[in-house]
Amino acid sequence: MIQETVSRNYWTLTMIISSLKTSVAVLAFIGLHVSALDSFIAAVYEHTVILPNKTETPVSQDDALFLMNKNIDVLERAIKQAAKQNAQIIVTPEDSLYGWTFTRETIFPYLEDVPDPQVDWNPCQDPHRFGHTPVQTRLSCLAKNNSIYVLANIGDKKPCNSHKSVCPPNGYYQYNTNVVYDSEGKLVARYHKYHLYSELQFDVPEKPELVTFNTTFGRFGIFTCFDILFHDPAVNLVEDFLVDTILLPTAWMNVLPLLTAIEFHSAWAMGMRVNLLVANAHNVNLNMTGSGIYAPHAPKIYHYDMETDLGKLLLSKVDTHPRISPVYPPAVNWRAYATSINPFPVQDTFRGFVSRDEFNFTELFGNSGNITVCQKELCCHLSYRMLGKEKNEVYVLGAFTGLHGRRKSEYWQVCVMLKCRTMDLTTCGQSVETALTRFEMFSLSGTFGTEYVFPEVLHTKIHLSPGRFECLKDGRLVNKNGSFEPILTVSLFGRWYMKDSLSTSGEIRSPTVTYLLISISLIIVVLPSIVMV
Numbered sequence: 083m084i085q086e087t088v089s090r091n092y093w094t095l096t097m098i099i100s101s102l103k104t105s106v107a108v109l110a111f112i113g114l115h116v117s118a119l120d121s122f123i124a125a126v127y128e129h130t131v132i133l134p135n136k137t138e139t140p141v142s143q144d145d146a147l148f149l150m151n152k153n154i155d156v157l158e159r160a161i162k163q164a165a166k167q168n169a170q171i172i173v174t175p176e177d178s179l180y181g182w183t184f185t186r187e188t189i190f191p192y193l194e195d196v197p198d199p200q201v202d203w204n205p206c207q208d209p210h211r212f213g214h215t216p217v218q219t220r221l222s223c224l225a226k227n228n229s230i231y232v233l234a235n236i237g238d239k240k241p242c243n244s245h246k247s248v249c250p251p252n253g254y255y256q257y258n259t260n261v262v263y264d265s266e267g268k269l270v271a272r273y274h275k276y277h278l279y280s281e282l283q284f285d286v287p288e289k290p291e292l293v294t295f296n297t298t299f300g301r302f303g304i305f306t307c308f309d310i311l312f313h314d315p316a317v318n319l320v321e322d323f324l325v326d327t328i329l330l331p332t333a334w335m336n337v338l339p340l341l342t343a344i345e346f347h348s349a350w351a352m353g354m355r356v357n358l359l360v361a362n363a364h365n366v367n368l369n370m371t372g373s374g375i376y377a378p379h380a381p382k383i384y385h386y387d388m389e390t391d392l393g394k395l396l397l398s399k400v401d402t403h404p405r406i407s408p409v410y411p412p413a414v415n416w417r418a419y420a421t422s423i424n425p426f427p428v429q430d431t432f433r434g435f436v437s438r439d440e441f442n443f444t445e446l447f448g449n450s451g452n453i454t455v456c457q458k459e460l461c462c463h464l465s466y467r468m469l470g471k472e473k474n475e476v477y478v479l480g481a482f483t484g485l486h487g488r489r490k491s492e493y494w495q496v497c498v499m500l501k502c503r504t505m506d507l508t509t510c511g512q513s514v515e516t517a518l519t520r521f522e523m524f525s526l527s528g529t530f531g532t533e534y535v536f537p538e539v540l541h542t543k544i545h546l547s548p549g550r551f552e553c554l555k556d557g558r559l560v561n562k563n564g565s566f567e568p569i570l571t572v573s574l575f576g577r578w579y580m581k582d583s584l585s586t587s588g589e590i591r592s593p594t595v596t597y598l599l600i601s602i603s604l605i606i607v608v609l610p611s612i613v614m615v
């Protein structure tokens with residue numbers, strides 16, 4: 083009896099344990115399943131592009147392919163490594179396969195005809211369907227063989243339709259192009275860059291393309307480099323297509339104080355409240371470095387390296403749908419606070435320049451204070467408390483509202499607190515990379531006319547401080563969690579797209595106008611000036 087009871091109890095226990103095991107397994111499965119939907123692993127690769135030996139005279143198609151394959155060899159190692167660490171997608175930089183200094187003629191041997199993804203093509207499985215496409219085939223196979231989504235930037239050539247009145251002399255449009263292959267190798271996205279930056283080798287597509295694709299780990303949008311400064315397609319993708327994550331290949335030359343890659347890209351992700359995966363090309367001589375994985379509430383991981391010539395793979399877990407994440411930041415009314423208070427006393431104001439833009443500056447005299455500086459309708463307010471002002475460092479608060487730079491096409495509104503290069507006030511706004519002054523508290527706001535404002539905080543030696551500042555709903559950019567690294571700049575970088583002087587819409591900007599503009603800028607722009615000014 084006793085034995086029977088024991089054995090029955092044993093049996094019951096076994097049942098309980100095994101059902102427990104099952105439920106644990108089920109729970110584990112659900113857990114896995116949910117986490118697969120909740121987040122994914124993203125990768126970006128900063129690539130040191132192997133540049134061609136000559137770009138002033140055309141090379142053969144074979145030589146061009148030889149160089150591109152050398153670059154893809156490097157990308158292949160990064161892709162394999164990313165896949166091994168369970169990344170679901172990897173972004174590689176703009177111009178990764180051949181660099182940037184070309185004419186229309188010398189880039190031509192590097193181009194392939196990239197079909198519309200609607201044709202449903204897997205180049206790895208069907209390499210000859212669209213003629214000679216060795217680069218597309220290899221990239222597709224890399225995605226397929228490693229079961230990972232791959233974004234690459236390549237050159238597309240499209241024969242002109244005969245009915246088109248304007249056709250480049252060689253009979254082809256040439257486009258700076260992003261392609262995305264899914265984890266089976268299928269082409270799922272193609273995007274032609276719209277806002278070219280001194281890229282005489284490429285054409286501007288007729289209108290901005292809005293390119294998205296859906297995956298089990300969220301909806302994606304893509305554009306390229308300089309596009310991020312404009313409304314179309316960048317803002318459309320976020321606001322009208324509600325993408326979760328933007329993929330941005332770039333060849334971004336850093337310009338202090340406002341436009342270093344990590345600084346601006348992390349700020350854009352926060353201001354637009356979207357995930358942003360940025361892969362920059364790496365070239366120390368051109369100040370090209372700075373890649374990252376940026377979430378709406380804070381940067382996840384970033385890389386900035388002016389010391390070595392090495393490439394760098396970054397990986398991070400990212401929310402699949404940031405909008406439903408508990409850490410999703412609230413919408414900000416960028417002018418609410420600034421328009422609700424009386425301006426702080428305006429002290430001595432002086433003029434200064436950040437690149438070509440004329441700012442109004444006022445000096446931060448004391449260790450703490452409340453100050454305001456205005457330019458036209460834009461007033462910038464700053465409250466601050468320094469931990470200890472370094473004797474030989476000068477900080478100013480600046481305001482700028484107007485058309486930016488020498489092109490005078492983009493309308494900017496900027497409130498910035500920055501460290502001047504030296505004690506001489508005429509150096510305020512010039513590039514400076516180190517600082518010693520720490521702040522215990524800062525709060526910056528401005529009476530912006532635009533709702534597109536990007537909050538930047540840059541620390542000494544070009545560092546970010548994830549999680550150490552935030553934007554309040556009323557538009558104040560404030561520090562969080564006490565004091566931290568010495569500050570180079572704290573800024574609210576506003577873009578008032580409606581006031582841009584050139585319409586960015588392709589309906590107005592015909593190819594003729596584009597060629598005219600290119601010619602004009604050729605005359606005005608003294609090369610080399612691929613700089614992001």
Ligand SMILES: *[C@@H]1O[C@H](CO)[C@@H](O)[C@H](O)[C@H]1NC(C)=O
Pocket residue numbers: 134135145148149
């Ligand atoms: C460039 O020149 C070097 C040295 O002459 C040579 O080893 C290399 O293969 C060339 N690269 C390409 C892409 O032709």
Ligand SMILES: *[C@@H]1O[C@H](CO)[C@@H](O)[C@H](O)[C@H]1NC(C)=O
Pocket residue numbers: 220223224227
């Ligand atoms: C992909 O795998 C196939 C077969 O395993 C191999 O033949 C091919 O070279 C691989 N391609 C790439 C780009 O890794």
Ligand SMILES: *[C@@H]1O[C@H](CO)[C@@H](O)[C@H](O)[C@H]1NC(C)=O
Pocket residue numbers: 294295296301
């Ligand atoms: C992605 O899915 C949404 C619906 O969830 C759909 O509206 C959209 O058209 C899809 N986009 C693409 C490119 O398939």
Ligand SMILES: *[C@@H]1O[C@H](CO)[C@@H](O)[C@H](O)[C@H]1NC(C)=O
Pocket residue numbers: 335338367368369513613
């Ligand atoms: C790189 O940055 C430094 C310091 O900001 C600047 O002096 C230099 O001109 C830049 N180089 C290029 C090629 O833009």
Ligand SMILES: *[C@@H]1O[C@H](CO)[C@@H](O)[C@H](O)[C@H]1NC(C)=O
Pocket residue numbers: 431432433440441442456457458
């Ligand atoms: C501030 O900026 C405006 C517009 O550029 C200018 O007219 C004004 O003189 C500036 N103030 C000072 C003190 O420089």
Ligand SMILES: *[C@@H]1O[C@H](CO)[C@@H](O)[C@H](O)[C@H]1NC(C)=O
Pocket residue numbers: 450451452465
């Ligand atoms: C700045 O203003 C705040 C209130 O807005 C006040 O508490 C603080 O004492 C002021 N600081 C200085 C240095 O005037």
